[in-house]
Amino acid sequence: MSEQKVIHEAQAKDSEQQVRERIVRQIADELNISQKQIRTTIDLLSEGNTIPFIARYRKEMTGELDENQLRDIEERHQYLRNLQERKEEVLRIISEQDKLTEELAKAIQNASKLQEVEDLYRPYRQKRKTRASVAREKGLEPLAQWIRSAPKAPEALVEAAKYVDEAKGVEDASQALQGAMDIIAEEISDDATIRAWIRRYTLDHGMLVTEARNANEESVYEMYYSYRELAKKMPPHRILAINRGERENVLKVQLEVAPESIYRYMEKQLIQGPSAVQKLLGEVIEDAYKRLIAPSIEREVRTELTEKGDSQAISIFAGNLRNLLLQAPIKETRVLGVDPAFRTGCKLAAVDETGKLLEVAVTYPTPPVNKKREATEIFHRMINEHNIELIVIGNGTASRETEQFVAELIQEIKDRKLAYLIVSEAGASVYSASKLAQEEFPDLDVAQRSAASIARRVQDPLAELVKIDPKAIGVGQYQHDVSQKNLESSLKGVVESAVNHVGVDVNTASPSLLSYVAGVNATIAKNIVKYREENGRFISRKQLQKVPRLGAKTLQQCVGFLRIKGGDNPLDYTGIHPESYAATTKLLKSLGIQPEQLGSTEAVTALAGVDVEQTAAALDIGVPTLRDILDSLQRPGRDPRDELPLPIFRTDVLKIEDLTPGMELQGTVRNVIDFGAFVDIGIKNDGLVHISQLSEQFVKHPMDVVSVGDNVTVWVLNVDLKKGRVGLTMRPSSAQEAAGQ
Structure with missing residues (x-):
């Protein structure tokens, strides 16, 4: 290998190392995590380790970073690596044009966002035909340079007359002057510093203004028919709602910015004192902003706002999904699943304690068929033959009519303890039509598979819901409007985390x-x-x-x-990794505990008395690892979901007409969004607890107070019988006020 090549490769490695360290420093600053932790995490990920494994079994190496922190590091590292690749591509393209200066190269390398790189690259990007490019072809660039030099004399038209050339298409001085102004306007528009300032100013001061395309048309967007709000203060759910209204052609949306401050800033950057072209430059600045900068900056700011909305919507969906997946399983219970419908009837599926399908049937207890007596007989027979303890009804079409029937049925049955639940059937139809469902239940039709899924999802929500595309489980806000690629990636991580947690x-x-x-x-x-x-x-x-x-x-x-x-090996029923079996066996031996004794009172007591610091040193393992080992040994086979409350079982139906302000109810949180939480209180539609009614204290976000699956005490705040809406509160003071009205 030649000396030149060796030097070149060494320089390349040094350059890669510098890039790596720059990325490490940036991630450390952004996430407030030490550079050592960042380096270790990146190394572990590059070696093919998964995030659940790193979070659980490499705590000493990462300083006990949790899964969320590890995913943040992975995400930022990937973004910054992609950013670096884009930087290298931009540097190569500009270099090939022989326009790369040391100052520009440094600015590109130090850029921390993709937008900064694109702003710096903008003047060198291949452009389609523009007014400025046409003017350059006519030889008017020297005139543009003369104007930018702010000459004291002569008059601009006098200088422009020198560039009149009918052969090139410049017929008079005014035309030459206009062409030069077009060139300058494009140069101003391509200035990275100016664009960055205007973008920041627009985001800080821009008002998002909406109006109706047809003010007489009724729609869910009526509150936005004449609306304006400072863009940077607009909450994510409102951004997405306005975007959807615009996409559905109901709303007209624009970003309004008073341009005076922008013009003053641009003049300060471009006009260096009095000159013969001062007024001309003012006109160029106004044209550059209105024609070239403002439209693209508005698009960029709207995109940034949308990304903010997307990020929050995905975060909401992810948090709700995790809580839904980790709901407490109803174990050792025989269940009758009901997929309700009107015309096609209610599909029934009885399953035993393990989820094994015992029988399927179809009944017609609701309109239009109304075979109520026959349905009662089928329900009674299946309940008795299969010793059913719980009836689970999907919350789709005809669910409340079916609930009424089931509630009456339960009142008739006196010889056994029986209750019912309404559960979300989101995703059940997606699963039942899937190849997986066909393999699992080849002899059932789509609706019967759905009933079986509804039954099983209360016995083990996690095991059943993982069969469904996470995007089909509707626990979020505007999830269909966000980047589906980002949503899918985030939700997959949530499911992976939940499965490995359990x-x-x-x-x-x-x-x-x-x-x-x-x-x-x-x-x-x-x-x-x-x-x-x-x-x-x-x-x-x-x-x-x-x-x-x-x-x-x-x-x-x-x-x-x-x-x-x-x-x-009893250790195989714990969360202890086999790589720690030797240390675990040594620990148990020192305490006189046989593996078969794990879980016994004696073993739990002995393990609880272990001095963690001393024992970790003696076993030559880390303190975090020993803590996890001790926890696993004291509770072998532990299911963390068992510590969560079970859903509320019901035996009778509640109607919206029964509700009065101040009434106290028990409910289950079905969905949490930016502006509150929807709670199932046993009526047709879930009631809304607005964020202002979640607590007597200030609430920054509903997820700080409630989670999907929580059982909560609520009071009726107001009832709208016409729209079928119920306002709820979790604030006793509001409940007292409502009761006193």
């Missing part, structure tokens, strides 16, 4: 559930199930090594999240 029984899990375990893809998940079917249940984690395509790296990532109940 852990998975490798002997009962479906391929859908297994595919979300850290490191496991759909192919490996199917291979695990196939191996289980062909060889019988797994009796140790070591057996996973025999699963086709489950290599050493994948095994390292997933094995700690896979549980084996009743296997050869």
